[in-house]
């Protein structure tokens with residue numbers, strides 16, 4: 707098992723006290739599985755991804771990732787786990803504007819050492835970015851920017867990809883294209899994918915589906 711989420715609880719402090727968002731979420735993913743997470747806006751999908759990535763702390767419960775308990779690691783341990791084990795893809799691409807496409811793709815892998823040039827060019831080719839490598843993010847379309855973000859997330863060969871509505875800002879045809887490439891690369895790398903999506907159509911393409919409602923998964 708790659709990821710095990712056990713009875714996870716999280717509240718945020720509102721003006722009238724704590725507001726529970728996750729009320730005991732339990733979920734396991736085996737290596738190589740792909741899961742689509744759906745749920746209404748505000749149901750806590752992004753919160754769940756943040757807790758898995760160790761970007762926020764849970765109030766209770768455990769997250770075990772690749773044999774490590776994310777919930778009890780210190781900041782440095784969580785940063786290392788994120789760098790080595792997790793690739794994150796956001797809805798807003800989050801590319802670094804001052805770096806060209808090639809440098810953006812290499813960015814996360816570089817934090818772990820010298821990225822493999824062969825791996826980087828394999829990704830660029832798979833995502834149709836070969837002729838864009840010297841361009842800057844602002845010179846790219848939304849679909850191209852998201853392809854760069856996908857390449858960046860995969861470049862360090864993470865075991866787990868967390869994707870938060872990765873195609874939410876793209877038109878339907880582009881979203882389908884980008885999803886196709888993401889799923890192919892995830893499969894090639896043997897990676898595990900936990901993806902938030904609003905789209906039932908895209909959710910249907912993944913191996914498993916889970917729905918978050920009232921703080922629980924169903």
Ligand code: ADP
Nearest residue numbers: 718719727745746747748749750751752753754
């Ligand atoms: P989703 O991704 O499903 O739309 P979120 O996880 O972003 O939902 O948010 C779940 C709930 O928690 C929402 O009501 C949101 O307003 C609240 N929330 C999220 N992040 C914070 C935060 N940092 N501080 C306070 N409230 C938050």
Ligand code: MG
Nearest residue numbers: 751752753870
């Ligand atoms: Mg969200």
